[in-house]
Each structure stands twice: as C-alpha cells, then as structure tokens.
Amino acid sequence: MGVPQQQKPQASGGQDLPAPDRDAVIDLARFFCLALVVVGHTMMVSPVLNPDGTVTTENTLALQDWFEPVIWIFMVMPLFFVAGGITGLQSWRRLRARGGNGFEFAQARLLRLVRPAAALLAVMFAGLWAARLFGVEPQVVELIVTGAGMPLWFLAAYLAAQLNIPLLAALHDRAPWLTLAGLTALVIAVDCFRGTLPLLAYANILFLWCAVQQLGFFLADVPAGKPGASTLAGVIVGSNLLLGLVTGLGLYRGNMLVNLNPPNFCLLLLGAAQAAALQLSRPVLTGAASARWVRAVVGLAGRRAMTVYLWHLPLLAAMSGLLLLTDFPKPAAGTASWWWSRPVVLLGVIALLLPVLAVFGRLEERPTASARSRRRPAAAVVTAVVVVFIPVVDAAVNGLTLALLGGGAACFALAVLLLGRIPAAPGGAPGAARGPLPQAPFSANVEP
Template sequence: MTASPRSTPADTARAAALASRDLVVDLARVACILLVVVIHLLMIGVGYAPDGALVVSRPLEAQPWFAAATWVGQIMPLFFAVGGFTALAAWRSLSRRGGDATAFVRGRVLRLSGPSLPLFAFFAVVLGAATLAGVDPALLDTVATGAGSPLWFLAAFLIAQCAVPWMTQLHARAPRATLALLAAGAVVVDAVRVATGITEIGLVNLLFVWLFVQQLGFWYADGWFRRRRIATLVGIAAAAYLVIWPLVAAGWYSPDMLVNLNPPTVPLLLLGIAQISLLSALHRPLDALMHRRAAQAVVYLVGSRAMTVYLWHLPVIIMVEGLSLLIPGAAPEPGSPAWWLTRPIMFVVVLAVVFAIAPLLVRFERLPTTIPAGRRAPSPLVTAIAMVLAIVPPFLVMQWFLDLQLAIVGTVLVALALLLLRPRRVIGPLAAAT
C-alpha cells in the first residue's frame, strides 16, 4: 500500500505501520477468538420446552456431524501457531532494543495474566456470595465449571510464550531437528499414556505439542510456508488430516478433536500443520481482504480487546441466557428451529455486552511493561517465581475445573505475581547516580 499524492502524514504513518505487519495473522487471531464464542453459544442451551419445563442441554454436541465438524472447528492449534509468529516478532524487536529473556517473560506474564485477575476476583465474589446465600452447590458447580473453562488456555499459552527466547535459539540453530524432537516427544508421551491408561501422563504434552505448534509459527514468520506453492500447501494439509484418520480409527484418539485438547495430543499437532498450511495457501485473498478499511476496523476492534472477549464471553453468555428466561418467548427450547434462529441475535448481544464492560477491564489488558526512569526491573529469580504463580491457577482450573476455592487461589496467586513484576525502586548509590 503506497501513499497517494493527497495522503496526510497520518495516512503515511498508517500505511507504513500496515506494511510492517502480516495482517492475515491479525485476521486469523481474531477469527479464532470469534469462532470460540460461536461454538460456546451453540454448546450452551437454556430454554423452555413446549410444556413449560426448563431445559438445559448442549445442542451442538447432540448433532450427528459434531465430531466431524471439530476437525475444522478445533482452531486452538492455529491460535498457538499465530501466537508463535507474533511472539517471535516481539522477541526480535525486544532483542534489538537490548532486552533480554527476563524482560520478555515479564512482559508476557503481565499481558496474559493481567486480564485474568478481575475474572478470578469476579468468580470469587459471585461464587462466595451464592454459597452464603444457600444456592444449590450442584448448580454452582455446573455454572462455575462452564464459565471458567476458558482459563485453561492461559496455562498452556503462558508456558509456550515464556519459552520463546530459548525456543527461538533452537529454531535458529536446528529448525528441522527441533520440530522432529518435539514431534517425537509428543508421540512417546501419547504412547505411554495409551499403554498405561494414565491420563495425567499426557500433561507432559503441554510442552511437546504446544511448543511444536508454536514452532510452526516461527517457520511461518521466516517465510517457509509462503515460499511453498498453493498445491504443495494443500497437499501438506491433506496429508496431515490423512495421518489423523488411522490414529482415530485405531481407537487411540477420540474422533472429537475437543476431547483431544486437554491433555493435548498428537492429532492437535497434525491439525496445527494442516491449519497453518491452509492459512498460507489462502494468504493472498485474505491479505486483499485485510487491505479494506472495514475489515481492518473489525479486526482492530476485536483484537484490541482480545483477552477480554476470550475470558469474559462465557460468563456473559450464561448471564444473557439466564436473563432471557425472564423474557417471554426469548428462551425457546434448545435445539429447536427457533433456538437455532436466535443464535445470531445472541451472538450480537453477547459481544455488545462484552464490549460494554471492556472499558472497566482495559487497564488489566494493557498493564505497562516498560521500566520508568529511576526504577529497575525485577530480578530473573523473582520473574521466574511470578511466572510460576501465574501459571498455577489456570493449570489447576484445567485439571479440576473452577470452583470457589480455585477462584480465591487464583485471585491471590495472580495478584501476587503481578505485584512481583512491578518495577522496583532503585536505592543506594545507584539511585543517586540516576
């Protein structure tokens, strides 16, 4: 995009900024988040049957085509891949400015864990108040489990993102060997899990699977996928899907790719290959789309509130579904034709509510990562401790689902992590020198 003779300095600056970005990555990131919202809207069904009875169900999972659809709709691998692309760019930019691994990890923890603090605190207050009010514990457990489920992502994504400074070194030295070792590790972990029947062994693949997919983002950033012909990329994607098929047919993995998410398994690794290949194959038309101002506006709007949309959409969905029960005709029987027709309306309403509360949460999504003059950054040890504290709560949610106790633990640990990462006051002779 070149500046026209009538371009203003602002237009020229905007064009330069756009030229330095891969707008298709921005689009993919936003599309992944919005698809998650759509899927959850279709999975949560609360309404009235024709006889007036309250019905709570999961309509999307009841469809005969649901498992097959997850082979396309399970987009977490793509999110981790594009996350690898953006993280690599951020790390290289920080390195050019003299930043080190500690500064990078500190920034990732602040940006990813900051938005989770108000959510943990919200659940601690709401669940605590509901418990004191005598609300049915089974109902609270169901609501908390559903509304808090997106938090699992923070544990896996934080682990992958905080490993970027070291994984980029391996990528620079031996990119093929790094991918091969990560893939082999994922296969071995799954083999041991299947052979022993111990599901928890699969947690080791939080490293192997997600770091492999993140490495694909590094390869994308270096242009490997873009240099391939479209036919080659489509062939790679088809081959990845074909490899998944016998693994599922053998009974080692569920045909439902959502089931294969936690713990992560080899099929997700293969989905990552297919998805980043297809994204690359479609890069030219998607890039043309992203050079339209309307598309840029939508992507910027959602992207600037990405963590808020992701973390808060499920609590909002549950709230909106609950309120719809009070409006005559607004809560049709889940799975009925009327229910499906109301989903687009619900999608708009949920996003509207999320963006309405976003101004209250934006300070947590934009925690400053710079170190002011006269201050110093936390030490590597303190930063590492903060990273662990930030990872523990979402990891516990991933394993045991959210409840009042975990909401309180999450609030305390994440708050402590953010406090540890605050810039320190310089004291002594160094302070006088500054």
C-alpha cells in the same frame, strides 16, 4: 508469499531495530478465530433444569451427528498457537536486538495475559460469593464457575508455550527440523502412555502446543513466495490424510473437541494443515485485510481480544444460569426453537461484553516504562510464573471451584505485583524505542 519483512528504524543509539509493525493477515486470522470461538460457544452451552430440581449442562453442538466432520474443519485452536509462534518469535528477536533477555520477555508476556485474567477471577469470585450469600442455588453458582474454568486452560497452555519461546527459538535457530521432530516425538510418547498414566496426558499441554507454536516459527522465517502452492497443498492433504488414518484405525477419536483436552497428536496434524492453509491463502487474505473497514473492525477487536476471550464464556454461563431462575421461555436443547434462539443468545453475550470491555478492557494496555524503571529481578519473574501456574494446574486436574477461583484471583494479583512495570532499557530516555515494548502511537495489542 511469506510473512512481510519489517522495516528497521534507527534507535537512539544508531542501532537498526526491527519495527513492531502489525502483520494484517495474522491479525485477521486471529479475529476470525476469536469470532468463531465466541459463536461456537453460544451453540455449546445449554444448561438444563431437571424435574428433580438438579441443574446439568449439555454440549448441544457436540451431540449432533454432523458435528465431528464440521469440528474437524473449524477447530481453530491450533491456528491461535501458529499465529502466536509467528508474533512471539518476532517479538523475542526484537527484544534480544535491544539487549533484552528471557526474563524481560517472560515479564512482558505474563503481564499481557495475567492482568485481565486477574480482574476476571476477582470479579467472578466476589460476585458468585455474594450470590451464594443471597441464596442463589449452589448448582447454578457451580455452573457459572465451570464457565470460568474453560478459558483458563487456554491461558495456561498459551502462557506455557510463550514462556518457552526464548529456549525454543535458540533451538530453532540451530536445528529447526530436529527441534520440531523432538517435540513431535514427545507428544507421541505421552499419547502412548496416557492410557496407563492418565495424568501424564496433561504434559502435552506443554509439548503439543509448543510443537504447534514451532510451526509458526517456520512461517515467520519463510522467504516471500516460499514454499510454493503445490508444496503447501501437499502439506494440507497429507496432514488430513494422516489424521484420517490415525482416527480411522481407532488410535485417536475422530471428535477434535475430545482430542482438545488434554491435547494429543491430532491437534499437531491439524496445526500443520492450518499453518499451510494460512500461508497458501496469504495473497487473498492480504487483499481482504487491506480494506479500511476490515482494518477498523479487526483493530478494534484486537485491542480487547484477551478480554473478549476470557469474559465471553463466563458471561454466557452466567446469563444461561440466571435464566433458569426466571420464567423466561427456555426451549429444549437441540429443538428448532433452541437453534433459532442462538442469534438472540449471541446478541445477549455481546450486550454483556460491551460494559465489561469499557470497564476492564484497558487492562490489556501495556504498562508503559518510565525513565526510572528497573528490570525486575529474575527471582521475581520466576516466582510470578510459579504463582500463576499453581491455581491453573490445580483447576486443570481437579476442576475449578469457588474456593479455587478466589485463590486464583489472589495468586494472579500477587503475580502482577511481583512483575511490576515493563522496564526501560539501560540508558534509555522516556519515549525512546529501546525498551522491550513499542511506544505510542502503536495500539495496545502490538506484540512487544
């Protein structure tokens, strides 16, 4: 079955508008992806204090012989972008039906992601600078800084894809298959030249994830019950066979974690398989998502999903780094004791996340519009986009440093000031469902 068709309530002017109802299956899929990422990272981060006093990190999970076939299955990052394509296209069409434009869409998307990220960068910069002043080893500080850099690449990639939704949606409406084929061709072209022009490979942060997001557009438009199970199964099998062919011939690495940064064509094939699997399993997932306790858990996590994603890895890196300064038992990475300690590490990260969610989780709540709200000038939105991407691109190419962490916090804060508050539609009264955002009592994570 396809994505459920949404009811259309009457707006204040009598116009039929799509309701911003949640798709429970997409929410469940996002929750699964987020949980898998958090659990996976607890098995990857492994700081090592060497005999000479230096600190290094090991990706213990990636060093296991069985890792490559497992990560082939559980590399869920493409599924994030497929889900983002579904909700993003629906959000853009709702906004457009209300008379909104691409700048308002960009404003809402930026505020949704940049506000919690700005808080993370500011707190980390202040905390780590204080740690340096109090004599904490610079290598430990650098370890924690690296932990902040990993979530930021996703933020950059997701924002780049989402901000292009108005343009890609217009192309999709005119020629969906040609648009997907064009993006795919760009991805392959970049892959062909990445050996001679290494920096060019980072262009696929835009082309690749936009192509995967485009798969979500297809799922958003597919009629209920289409395509059939045999077609979806064929897409899953065909995508994996082609993936096996290009990796078996040595054109790409078989390790999907290596293929993730910068991303390449393998992630598009995984995305196609995961999009088909999501659609094929929708009847089963619909039943699971309708359970009351599942709705409660998914809803609670969904309202703070971005905060969990942004903070869990820096907190894990901080906890691991600080433990190096204590006499707490630290089993060697990859040993049986190390693996048995992973549940304890996960519980530790969750314990650290709880106060963070209580303090900073509200930043994910949408700024509400007032009757006197005005649309931000297009120049302010464009400037905010540039201000956000300057430190993110720098971190992606040159790595995140403590100085760049502070600069990024300042840039993100400036972007929030430039974006202001989400505007109400012209002539809209307070509480009317005419602006680009849904009104209460919808939860904070409802897509605008």
